[in-house]
Amino acid sequence: MSDGEEKREIAVWFLSNAPAGEIHYVAKDVRALLGDEAVYEAAAAEAFPEHNKAHLVALELPDRSGDIIITTYGELDKNNYLDPRTAQVATVDHIKQKCTKLRPAADEELPSAYIEDFRSALDVELSKYVGEAYPKGVCAVYCTSGKDIEGPGADFRFAAVISAAKRSPQNFCNGNWRSIWTLEFIDGLQLVEIKGKIQVGAHYFEEGNVQLDTNIDCKDSTILQSPEECAVSITNIIRHHESEYLSSLEESYMNLSDATFKDLRRKLPVTRTLFPWHNTLALSLTRDLTKELAIGK
Template sequence: MADGGDEPDEAEELSGRQKAEIAKWFLANAPAGEIHYVAKDVRSILGDDGIYEMAAAEAYPVYNKAHLIALQMPDRSGDVLITAYGELDKNNYFDPRTAQVATVDHVKQVCINVRPASDEELPSPYIDEFRGTLADELSKYVGETYPKGTCAVYCISGKDAEGPGADFEFVIVISAAKYSPQNFCNGRWQSIWNVDFKDDPQLVEIKGKILVGSHYFEEGNVHLDAKNEFKDSTIFQSPEDCAASITNIICHIETEFMASLEASYVHLPDTTFKDLRRKLPVTRTLFPWHNTLQFSLTRDITRELEIGQ
């Protein structure tokens, strides 16, 4: 009997490394506040603790830094932000507010130890005066604006300057989150501001970006991802005047950005939701969005029932 043809090859089994890479992608891209829920499902699907732990060890640090999560220190002296600007190595993060270094467990998302920062890890007294004054002003603003917000000011350039005549640069990180899984909604606010102090023109240049992400998943799966970038500048003055001016600029920009988000929600039915509607409905008749006043339920009923005639 003639052979009717070769049987199709069975799909090749993925290697452990390939499975770990796929699992890592799902973990690292989990919505704000939901990585533990994703991890539970991923672990169940894999059915292999070794592969899961390999993926988790790589994904959690990426996720934690991307979401700028804040972890409470064991001595309750405050929260340390998990950010690349304070990263000394994979598990140790510098907290400029308390001048401490926190050791964290990324997978458990807890801070397990703290130690005082060394002299080499700290900026000079001249730089720290600018940094500390700015951090104090920002803390007041963040505390009043974001119910669960955390901020930190890092010196990323020129931290050894001993006095006037030098350029230096700070990075301001503001992170706030609101998790309400019982209401099927989680969200996070992040803003990162590069503040470049230029001595020669006596100018402070400010460049920032704001990222907002939220996830609503009651009987659906709706994501909001908003991002915008900004620029501004102010005069290089005393630490106190610089702190007040920079904080006012950030406050003004972030307030306007939040107002623009709220305005976009008001117009969602006429913009985004309208675009989601099928272009050509089942009736094959396009809905005249440009002139909705021509439709009147009362007029149609009156005409159908011949009322008043």
């Protein structure tokens, strides 16, 4: 391996592992340390797209009709992503984290009317939930299999994606909430099987460097009904599991002992003031969790 290739791989690692909302700060330092623009550009071209997809980064659409989530479920190619809600395709500049162009989605990029009834109904209910639960949350529902099905009698799959973030570098903390729910609609059993993965990340870096990176897998199911009834049932299940996970995190942080923080390599400041969880919304994790790291103050 040449010296340039080794430097590129190291740079990719640092960029890819940057905490939520901090990749541009990391990139600035990596660029300066490398001192080689060609190597930096090669590393950035590789790392930024993977980082954006891994963190479900949400970008505002050029026409301000909403936000698009950068996820493999909507990826048409390296730089073009489908927004199923507006039936548009956005061209993304991964390094600048901006949408540069927008076009209507082609018919072959969209699901059939039958599938769209289920998808859009779930999107409506999920949007209501996310709007209530997350101060800066974004969601999307994608058809991942069976998008050309014209009516009952066949199975199809969706992915429901939720992304919420809190960026507060001036207060030395950033964090995000990511949850992906895969939904399998099984026609023969009249059943919807639900699998979820919730990921939470937070970084507190005032006079130290403390990170939280946690996740949990969930399973559930519901009866296959009309699009509207399915949407309500699935959303309620998602709400239940996410609320339950948040409650477990709250309990863990409320019960952390001083000894836990004393064992950290770099200690957080100590004020012995508990974070006021009772004053927050039940699911405002992206706003609160990063602050809760300050429980060690």
